[in-house]
Amino acid sequence: MKARVHVMLKDGVLDPQGAAVAHALGALGFDGVEGVRQGKVIDLELVETDTAAAEARVREMCEKLLANTVIERYDIEIG
Amino acid sequence: MKARVHVMLKDGVLDPQGAAVAHALGALGFDGVEGVRQGKVIDLELVETDTAAAEARVREMCEKLLANTVIERYDIEIG
Incomplete structure (x- = not known):
């Protein structure tokens, strides 16, 4: 399953x-x-096949690594 | 009119x-x-209001500045 994340200031x-x-x-x-x-x-190319689970996982990745949520916002597209 | 450009290797x-x-x-x-x-x-936030004209303009921006077309590809979303 594919996911696309945008990280913008x-x-x-x-x-x-x-x-x-x-x-x-x-x-x-x-x-x-x-x-x-x-x-x-x-x-991201994910092994996960469930959309909701994939989105939750990618959200966690954003919070922990992909975005600096003090100054950046992110949005996630799955599929 | 808004335009979004993705530039990927x-x-x-x-x-x-x-x-x-x-x-x-x-x-x-x-x-x-x-x-x-x-x-x-x-x-990009453009003054242009015509979709086709805006896309042509943004394509020119990609070719000249935004992407290095030797190693990068780009795609354009208008609106």
Whole structure:
């Protein structure tokens, strides 16, 4: 079973990577970009076959390792 | 209009970040993880209101800046 996790900085937390991308896009002539936020995506291949169990397990992984929940939020897609 | 871009290393390209996450999950006792790939997610807020035009624009951004298409693939979600 596949799971995809997005880890993004929470709103209000400064995102220097996103700001750098926004700046670079402007320098390349891409106008019309009002905001950029950059985060991580983690694709997991799990042995687990039960959707609810897989989601619970991945949530635990996020809390313990994948996200720093003080400054980051995460969301999980299963399947 | 919002756009989300995923940039992942192509299959077959060594992913040391993913390998590090897989190793760390194992060390924390999370078994049943068969594979981990880590990539980037970039959320863009665009002035453009036409879906097709926005996608074309974001594709150009990917080719020129956001992805290294020699080793990375990208996909674009609009809206």
